[in-house]
Amino acid sequence: MKIKLIALPLLAFVFNACYQNLDPQNLKQTLYVTHNESTMPVYLFGNSESKKIILVIHGGPGGNGMEYRSGSYTQTLEEKYLMAYWDQRGQGMAQGKQTEEAFTIANLAADLNAVVLTLKKRFGDEYEMILMGHSWGGLLGTAFMVNPEYQKNISGWIEANGAHDLPLLNKTAIEKFRIESKKQIDAGNSVDEWSGISDWAENIDINDISSAESVEINEKAFEVEGYLQNDGFLEFEDPSFRDLKIALFSPENPLTSFLSGNITNVLLDAEIEQSSLTAQLYKINKPCLLIWGKYDFVVPAALGESAINLISSTNKKLVIFEKSGHSTMSNEPEKFSKEVINFIESL
Amino acid sequence: MVKIFLLFVSLFITSHCLFSQNTFKEKPDWPKGNYRIAYYGNIGVNPGIDLGYEFAFLENVKTKDRTRRNREIIKYKTRRLEIVPEFGMFFDLGSQTSVFEKINLQYKKINNHRFSFTGSVGAGYLQNILRNVYTFDDLGISEQGMQLYNYFAPEIKVGIGRIHLRNGKMGGTYLNFSSQFLFNYNTSILPAPAIELGYRFK
Numbered sequence: 299m300k301i302k303l304i305a306l307p308l309l310a311f312v313f314n315a316c317y318q319n320l321d322p323q324n325l326k327q328t329l330y331v332t333h334n335e336s337t338m339p340v341y342l343f344g345n346s347e348s349k350k351i352i353l354v355i356h357g358g359p360g361g362n363g364m365e366y367r368s369g370s371y372t373q374t375l376e377e378k379y380l381m382a383y384w385d386q387r388g389q390g391m392a393q394g395k396q397t398e399e400a401f402t403i404a405n406l407a408a409d410l411n412a413v414v415l416t417l418k419k420r421f422g423d424e425y426e427m428i429l430m431g432h433s434w435g436g437l438l439g440t441a442f443m444v445n446p447e448y449q450k451n452i453s454g455w456i457e458a459n460g461a462h463d464l465p466l467l468n469k470t471a472i473e474k475f476r477i478e479s480k481k482q483i484d485a486g487n488s489v490d491e492w493s494g495i496s497d498w499a500e501n502i503d504i505n506d507i508s509s510a511e512s513v514e515i516n517e518k519a520f521e522v523e524g525y526l527q528n529d530g531f532l533e534f535e536d537p538s539f540r541d542l543k544i545a546l547f548s549p550e551n552p553l554t555s556f557l558s559g560n561i562t563n564v565l566l567d568a569e570i571e572q573s574s575l576t577a578q579l580y581k582i583n584k585p586c587l588l589i590w591g592k593y594d595f596v597v598p599a600a601l602g603e604s605a606i607n608l609i610s611s612t613n614k615k616l617v618i619f620e621k622s623g624h625s626t627m628s629n630e631p632e633k634f635s636k637e638v639i640n641f642i643e644s645l
Numbered sequence: 646m647v648k649i650f651l652l653f654v655s656l657f658i659t660s661h662c663l664f665s666q667n668t669f670k671e672k673p674d675w676p677k678g679n680y681r682i683a684y685y686g687n688i689g690v691n692p693g694i695d696l697g698y699e700f701a702f703l704e705n706v707k708t709k710d711r712t713r714r715n716r717e718i719i720k721y722k723t724r725r726l727e728i729v730p731e732f733g734m735f736f737d738l739g740s741q742t743s744v745f746e747k748i749n750l751q752y753k754k755i756n757n758h759r760f761s762f763t764g765s766v767g768a769g770y771l772q773n774i775l776r777n778v779y780t781f782d783d784l785g786i787s788e789q790g791m792q793l794y795n796y797f798a799p800e801i802k803v804g805i806g807r808i809h810l811r812n813g814k815m816g817g818t819y820l821n822f823s824s825q826f827l828f829n830y831n832t833s834i835l836p837a838p839a840i841e842l843g844y845r846f847k
Binding site for chain 1: 687691737738739740741773775776777778779780781782786789792794829830831832833835836837838
């Protein structure tokens with residue numbers, strides 16, 4: 299009994315030491331970036347010989363980087379490029395002793411700049427950095443990209459279902475709820491459920507959406523994705539054995555990530571609700587790929603449609619996936635990775 | 646994972662109940678202090694080890710003498726207050742190693758069936774050790790290598806166990822449910838619950 303009790307942690311220690319793999323074609327390493335009192339992990343997986351790094355900006359706020367490693371799209375991308383999954387300040391396994399005032403979008407964008415420059419130092423200036431932000435990560439990534447000092451270190455920007463303009467998001471979401479519910483009721487799909495959505499959406503004044511209604515929009519958006527999935531409008535990838543392995547051996551402690559993330563979400567919430575970066579999108583002059591789902595009610599494709607016309611880049615593309623909702627990478631992973639690879643190869 | 650954990654706990658409790666018929670024939674003479682070693686699992690998935698020493702500074706053994714069906718039954722109940730210095734560590738695979746040192750005030754009750762219940766409160770420090778740390782500040786980026794984050798960590802703990810005395814030597818298994826509370830973790834407090842499955846010996 300005593301031997302087992304000692305052996306178990308020793309085995310864990312050995313396993314922990316083996317977690318790192320420095321083979322450049324199959325790199326596996328965790329590094330930490332300390333900036334402004336926060337120490338944030340960056341989990342590196344994939345082919346570093348490509349000299350191209352995709353830095354993933356996770357959603358939430360309150361999510362974590364490793365959530366984005368699940369799914370076959372990362373398997374394809376990791377074979378070709380080095381993927382960097384970053385835990386933002388106060389989220390995932392990021393730690394430190396900070397004040398609540400440190401939690402602003404500007405500070406998080408500065409953290410992202412610190413991560414970009416640290417990766418450049420770790421791997422070399424010849425490495426190309428491509429940012430990929432999803433949902434809230436789209437807002438944070440846009441806040442980073444509209445700063446010319448930050449943007450100059452980036453080779454490309456991929457925004458997937460990015461929430462870069464909350465007031466516009468709320469307004470277009472309500473319009474989308476109204477139009478889509480009518481369409482679905484007419485087609486006889488989940489009629490009772492869509493009728494409820496229709497009644498709720500009709501009662502909201504799109505010119506005066508409160509914070510409480512904004513939260514409701516988010517909840518209803520995920521709710522309707524369920525109806526659309528049941529009626530066959532959305533595709534979903536079944537979890538694989540690789541996903542199970544990622545979940546079981548993830549460096550993220552789920553409880554730590556959940557608790558820290560929820561607190562951070564509350565701290566950033568008020569600023570996010572007011573955030574509108576549409577007027578600054580012209581400052582982006584690096585190649586951009588915008589990916590949206592046709593059935594995304596959380597962040598409607600209207601945001602992508604308006605952004606693509608305002609971005610100054612000459613190399614820019616908007617792709618709307620026909621069988622996707624808010625998680626384009628999970629809904630249509632093959633298409634997603636194909637678009638990302640085509641974009642990166644075009645740089 | 647939850648099912649395996651519940652099965653494990655129920656097996657532990659069942660085995661204790663099955664063996665609980667063995668009672669003390671005479672007043673137990675517990676040693677003043679004993680060691681303990683445990684598997685320490687932060688929420689059950691991050692493995693580690695916990696070492697401690699339980700030192701009793703207050704002890705009260707109650708004797709109950711009853712007669713049932715013309716048979717005299719003597720029951721002994723022990724209550725102890727103990728000081729428990731502890732040291733341990735656990736790993737978050739692929740991210741960090743945590744080391745903790747703390748001191749707990751523990752109440753222990755041992756009944757006539759050699760079944761123990763413990764409850765304790767304490768405080769200490771927890772250090773998170775991180776590898777491959779880079780610091781970004783006004784002076785630029787510097788590679789720190791290893792960095793240590795220190796947190797004040799009060800703790801609460803409850804547990805059950807079984808204790809035996811053979812030829813004056815003490816031993817027995819125990820299961821504790823504990824939670825450390827890390828101050829200030831980011832902007833707040835982070836609970837770090839853990840299970841401890843261990844062995845007491847002298």
